[in-house]
Amino acid sequence: MTRADAGIAIRTAGLSREFGSVRAVDDLTIDVSAGTIYGFLGPNGAGKTTTIRLLLGLLEPSAGEASVLGQDVRKGSQAIREQAGVLLESDGLYTRLTAMQNLDYFGRIARLPTSDREGRIRDLLTAMDLWDRRDGRVADFSKGMRQKLALVRAFLSRPKLLFLDEPTSGLDTPSAVALRRQLVTLARDEGVTVFLTTHNLLEAEKVCDRVAVIRRGSLLAEGSPREIHGGRARRVAIGGTGFTADLAARVARLPAVETATLEPARDTGRDQTRILVDLEPGTDASSSVRLLVEAGAEVASVETARESLEDIFLKLVEEEEAEAELEATEPSP
């Protein structure tokens, strides 16, 4: 890596991996700044785990480049694995051993000196609310406790970089929330860079400084959750009476409006309807409301529905599918 790359923990350029005809990772170019929590967000089969395996040097790229902590993944996988903490789909814990015995064992493998090891284990178990359960066998742990222990194991050797593959998958909401909170606190306290995969959009939004949205191995969007929101339309729901499809179509033609659709009355007996308006960035609903009122409709409410990352994600996927369909229908040369 050059000096300009000093603050970069992970850098990929055109990284690709094929399995037969499947492009699991397709021309991926991203930079992950040191000290950030980076979310790698995508549905099942998007290529998340494959990307982690490529970054750890467990798989050979078919094309492109990647460096992790300044090491080329093709040549430096040993050094990468020594410096990075990992929590993969299978946690690798010994179920017949206690939490303490597991951590002691993994601490020895990581060559933590005895004096340091004991304190480190106590601090991490305490941070994860597991200190009282330290002498319990892993086989008797709940899924949430077990996942927390796996996270302690990943942090144990004070890695500069942590790869976490769906750390909260399979946990119920309270356990996931607790684990997420503890993870963020620990990562910030220790200044560790985290590369976290998830298909949980809320999780990415809550936890991550930056997010890459991927689908079928390709990058759909990248940025802070706020940036991903910011560049896109804001949705407003205008509720009232006297709305018609024709009025919605007129609203849709306003300069401030990207799309407007009439939502039929949900409950029978209620004559209120809503028009859902996606506003152009930086505009508001005033021109829409004026148009409706001047046309004789009655506006009862205007609610801003901030688009969730989930909505954006679905839109990105739809856009990509529409593009793929177009490409497929284009006549071949």
Ligand SMILES: Nc1ncnc2c1ncn2[C@@H]1O[C@H](COP(=O)(O)OP(=O)(O)OP(=O)(O)O)[C@@H](O)[C@H]1O
């Ligand atoms: N060893 C392999 N051999 C063949 N195909 C593979 C292999 N590993 C992954 N794939 C394929 O690559 C694609 C991406 O898989 P990957 O496991 O990276 O997805 P993922 O985003 O981690 O999904 P999930 O959310 O289900 O864990 C899938 O189509 C998968 O079938």
Ligand SMILES: [Mg+2]
């Ligand atoms: Mg996976």
